[in-house]
Amino acid sequence: MNRNETKAWLYLLPATLLLAAFLVYPLIDVLIYSVEEGYNFTSQTYWGVGGYNYLYVLHDPYFLQALKNTLILVAITVPVSTCLALAISTALSSIRPLRQLFQTVYFLPYVTNTLAVGLVFMALFQKTEYTDGLVNLLINWFGGQSVDFIDGPYWAKMFVLCFYTVWTVMPFKILVLTSALASVNPDYYRAARVDGTSRTRIFFRITLPLIAPMIVYLVITGFIGAFKAYSDAVALFGTDLNAAGMNTIVGYVYDMLYGDSGGYPSYASAAAIILFVIVLTITCINLLVSRRQLEN
Numbered sequence: 001m002n003r004n005e006t007k008a009w010l011y012l013l014p015a016t017l018l019l020a021a022f023l024v025y026p027l028i029d030v031l032i033y034s035v036e037e038g039y040n041f042t043s044q045t046y047w048g049v050g051g052y053n054y055l056y057v058l059h060d061p062y063f064l065q066a067l068k069n070t071l072i073l074v075a076i077t078v079p080v081s082t083c084l085a086l087a088i089s090t091a092l093s094s095i096r097p098l099r100q101l102f103q104t105v106y107f108l109p110y111v112t113n114t115l116a117v118g119l120v121f122m123a124l125f126q127k128t129e130y131t132d133g134l135v136n137l138l139i140n141w142f143g144g145q146s147v148d149f150i151d152g153p154y155w156a157k158m159f160v161l162c163f164y165t166v167w168t169v170m171p172f173k174i175l176v177l178t179s180a181l182a183s184v185n186p187d188y189y190r191a192a193r194v195d196g197t198s199r200t201r202i203f204f205r206i207t208l209p210l211i212a213p214m215i216v217y218l219v220i221t222g223f224i225g226a227f228k229a230y231s232d233a234v235a236l237f238g239t240d241l242n243a244a245g246m247n248t249i250v251g252y253v254y255d256m257l258y259g260d261s262g263g264y265p266s267y268a269s270a271a272a273i274i275l276f277v278i279v280l281t282i283t284c285i286n287l288l289v290s291r292r293q294l295e296n
Contacts, residue, residue: 027276033269046266053270062242063271066252069233072158073248074226077165082218084166085173090203092174093181110171117168118235125149125160150236157237157246165232169225173218180214181207216290220283227279230254249275 033039034053036046057063092102109117124134127148131137136146149156184207192202208215230250233241241247242255249271256268 030269030272033265034273036266039264039266053266054274057267057270057274060267062247062255063249063252065242065245066247066249069158069161069246070227070229070248073162073165073229074223076162077169077226078219078222080162081166081170081173082215082222085170085177085218086215088170089174089177089181090207092178106174107171109167110169110175115231115235118164118232121160121164121167121236122150127151151244154245157244160236161233161246164236165226165229168232169222173222176214176218177211180211184210212290216286219290220286223282223286224279227275227282 035049035051037048037050037052039046088106092106095102125136126133127136127146127150132140132146133149135149140146147153147156149160188206188210189202192206197205228250229248233246233248233251237244237246239259241251247255253268253271253275256264256271
């Protein structure tokens with residue numbers, strides 16, 4: 001090993017130690033917890049090693065409900081937020097005056113406190129003894145019947161959760177995509193206009209391929225972020241998410257550790273490993289598919 005390689009490893013050493021301490025070690029520790037059967041948190045003892053914790057979690061109706069909620073949330077919010085952000089970013093890129101003002105306005109929800117936004121959404125959707133909420137007033141104005149979006153049917157609560165999640169994640173995507181669109185070389189557009197190419201064809205043949213890597217990045221990070229959703233549900237439905245039927249996988253892990261049914265780190269670790277495997281699998285699939293599309 002020459003001198004330059006030694007200096008490079010020395011530069012990398014602090015980051016490597018931090019990753020090992022706060023990422024690798026906790027992951028190994030969680031994996032060990034997940035296979036310790038009958039683990040007692042008080043005495044720090046267990047009676048066996050195996051896959052019982054995984055079987056328990058996979059047969060737990062609360063976990064299955066949390067898995068269902070998380071998958072629905074991911075399937076709806078990631079494509080919807082990405083498509084909306086792309087449409088808004090394209091519109092902003094075509095507006096020369098006041099562009100920075102509009103970017104700031106769209107970015108405000110991203111820097112606003114999650115619970116504060118949740119309170120606003122509760123005021124919009126929740127039915128109380130005094131009012132049915134602004135959204136229900138609009139529904140009634142168009143001739144529909146009021147819906148209890150917070151304590152009512154499952155589909156209504158899932159709609160609010162998806163709407164809230166899209167609202168909170170879209171500003172970051174708009175900012176990233178706006179920057180990506182601004183970085184596209186305008187010479188491509190000038191050449192296309194000289195040839196008489198329509199705007200639609202320019203968008204699909206020039207703009208999208210050039211910003212495709214950034215879209216892939218947003219989709220992958222969007223999947224990871226949606227699978228880790230928890231604070232959004234708490235902001236809307238409170239801490240007892242199992243009673244509301246709106247728990248997520250991360251919420252299930254938290255409940256197993258600290259909730260009313262807490263004190264079971266083995267079950268929580270098994271659920272966390274399952275979540276890790278799901279996210280890793282979907283991320284790898286996204287990377288493979290996007291790589292093939294970019295190569296083509």
